[in-house]
Amino acid sequence: MNRKVGIVSMGYHGFSPVTPDLSFRELVYAAASKAYAKAGIGPGDVDMFICAAEDFCEGYSISDEYCNDQLGAVLKPVHTVSGEYLQAIANAAMIIQSGLGKIVVVESHSKASNIKNMEAIHSFGLDPVFNRSLRVTPHFAAGLEMSRYMTESKATEEHCARIVVKNRTNALSNPNAGHGAIISVADVLASDPVAWPVSRLSIAPRSDGCIVTVLAEESVARSLASEPVWILGTGWATESSTLENRAWGEPVSVDIAAQMAYKEAGITVPSQQIDLFEVDDTYSFKELQALEGLHVVGRGQAAHALDEGRLGPDGDLPTNVSGGSLGVGHLLEATGGQKLLELFLQLTYQAGERQIPDVQVGLAQAWRGVPTTTSAVIIVGNE
Amino acid sequence: MSFLEKHQRNVDLTAFDGKIPVHYRYTLGLAGDKFFTAIKKDGKFVGTHCEECDVIYSPPSVYCERCFASLEDSWVELPSTGTVVAFTVVTEDDQGKELDCPQVIAAIQLDGADNTFVHRICDCCIEDLAIGAHVQAVFKPKKERKGTLDDIEYFEIAAE
Numbered sequence: 001m002n003r004k005v006g007i008v009s010m011g012y013h014g015f016s017p018v019t020p021d022l023s024f025r026e027l028v029y030a031a032a033s034k035a036y037a038k039a040g041i042g043p044g045d046v047d048m049f050i051c052a053a054e055d056f057c058e059g060y061s062i063s064d065e066y067c068n069d070q071l072g073a074v075l076k077p078v079h080t081v082s083g084e085y086l087q088a089i090a091n092a093a094m095i096i097q098s099g100l101g102k103i104v105v106v107e108s109h110s111k112a113s114n115i116k117n118m119e120a121i122h123s124f125g126l127d128p129v130f131n132r133s134l135r136v137t138p139h140f141a142a143g144l145e146m147s148r149y150m151t152e153s154k155a156t157e158e159h160c161a162r163i164v165v166k167n168r169t170n171a172l173s174n175p176n177a178g179h180g181a182i183i184s185v186a187d188v189l190a191s192d193p194v195a196w197p198v199s200r201l202s203i204a205p206r207s208d209g210c211i212v213t214v215l216a217e218e219s220v221a222r223s224l225a226s227e228p229v230w231i232l233g234t235g236w237a238t239e240s241s242t243l244e245n246r247a248w249g250e251p252v253s254v255d256i257a258a259q260m261a262y263k264e265a266g267i268t269v270p271s272q273q274i275d276l277f278e279v280d281d282t283y284s285f286k287e288l289q290a291l292e293g294l295h296v297v298g299r300g301q302a303a304h305a306l307d308e309g310r311l312g313p314d315g316d317l318p319t320n321v322s323g324g325s326l327g328v329g330h331l332l333e334a335t336g337g338q339k340l341l342e343l344f345l346q347l348t349y350q351a352g353e354r355q356i357p358d359v360q361v362g363l364a365q366a367w368r369g370v371p372t373t374t375s376a377v378i379i380v381g382n383e
Numbered sequence: 384m385s386f387l388e389k390h391q392r393n394v395d396l397t398a399f400d401g402k403i404p405v406h407y408r409y410t411l412g413l414a415g416d417k418f419f420t421a422i423k424k425d426g427k428f429v430g431t432h433c434e435e436c437d438v439i440y441s442p443p444s445v446y447c448e449r450c451f452a453s454l455e456d457s458w459v460e461l462p463s464t465g466t467v468v469a470f471t472v473v474t475e476d477d478q479g480k481e482l483d484c485p486q487v488i489a490a491i492q493l494d495g496a497d498n499t500f501v502h503r504i505c506d507c508c509i510e511d512l513a514i515g516a517h518v519q520a521v522f523k524p525k526k527e528r529k530g531t532l533d534d535i536e537y538f539e540i541a542a543e
């Protein structure tokens with residue numbers, strides 16, 4: 001129905017808890033120059049550029065005006081998606097599918113280490129009248145969601161803690177991950193109860209980094225890359241922006257975004273047609289909830305899949321093999337970019353010791369964090 | 384590709400601190416004004432009713448997010464009791480600083496409403512608190528009420 005869109009290359013810098021040597025512009029330049037070098041192009045060959053960024057995280061307003069020079073996008077069409085990396089990827093795919101551009105670049109970065117009080121940014125994201133005025137940690141929204149999710153599913157606090165253990169262990173096999181560690185379920189459960197049942201170690205720590213993706217229309221992609229990774233489906237959705245009006249335990253936006261992407265990709269049985277999953281794990285329970293929203297397992301059944309070892313690197317539903325955000329570090333709006341990067345590396349057999357054999361199709365899903373209900377899904381394949 | 388020159392001594396790394404001092408005035412709007420005025424004057428909850436969807440919103444909205452109907456003229460009164468749909472125990476304030484004592488925050492579905500209201504639960508109820516618990520609002524004395532969320536002290540387990 002549409003033109004085929006391929007990922008030609010991905011360049012990245014990071015991902016580590018601090019980057020004291022580079023400004024955010026230099027961080028972007030480092031990633032972009034690698035992406036262009038791998039694609040064998042210069043920024044002059046690019047038709048359009050898209051950035052995903054959020055002003056408060058950047059430390060100034062109109063941050064969209066500050067994204068072009070370090071990408072080589074001066075005097076070029078460029079726009080910012082005030083949203084998740086995967087939403088920017090969907091925008092790039094639409095531009096190429098519509099014939100508006102043949103080569104499109106997507107960029108997003110995190111210089112989270114420059115933010116001195118992240119809680120304040122999240123608090124500013126809350127409704128000032130009804131929610132911010134409670135004057136408590138913005139993680140309360142995740143605490144409410146997790147408590148409800150545990151009631152509606154078979155998941156316990158221990159299951160969620162095991163997600164942390166799994167992902168931080170997976171991160172030990174990812175040289176780009178900033179937070180790999182051997183920890184125990186007891187460590188997670190005993191960490192500060194920030195917003196019970198959410199504990200300190202069940203919240204993804206942050207990392208700095210930048211990811212730049214070069215996408216192209218099929219014939220260009222084939223000429224630039226020997227093994228492009230193809231975009232098979234994209235989807236995104238947002239629930240009510242009113243906290244009070246949402247279904248606290250249900251991954252509604254994940255479900256809608258997934259259905260949109262599955263329809264485009266022709267996926268009817270995700271657990272059999274998709275080989276690996278990089279899903280949101282900003283909070284440990286989110287990974288379990290996401291797999292249910294994605295219909296990879298039945299509603300309430302993700303904990304059971306974890307019990308059976310299906311979510312590990314050797315399982316039949318390998319999830320967050322990269323280490324996820326819990327192991328790599330949360331990258332603000334670039335988080336979905338890291339998830340897509342893992343799929344790209346796996347599908348091009350560049351994932352080193354964590355390479356999953358015989359991979360053809362992967363799914364990335366990201367969420368914009370509290371207090372949002374926005375999710376995006378991208379499905380990619382190497383055939 | 385990328386940089387050839389890199390900092391090799393961390394004493395060469397420099398940065399400076401800054402902040403964004405911006406101030407706002409937040410408008411309660413038609414719905415918020417009516418909701419908080421009812422609490423302040425009468426110690427009551429009000430909501431809006433969408434007949435088309437048969438949904439009651441409290442906290443209210445003057446439009447229905449499901450069918451887009453105007454709900455400006457469809458106000459209903461609700462009791463000050465409700466059911467705990469979800470709850471969390473927080474230990475930090477909105478800036479990430481430790482609170483003097485943990486605080487319980489709950490999503491409470493007021494009796495008759497279809498959405499939830501997010502507020503505090505009294506510390507004294509923490510032992511008996513569970514999802515599904517029936518709670519009631521404790522309002523501040525009338526002369527202390529200012530038309531804000533804090534006009535409700537907290538919710539506590541309802542006396543049945």
Ligand SMILES: [Zn+2]
Nearest residue numbers: 433436447450
């Ligand atoms: Zn309606």
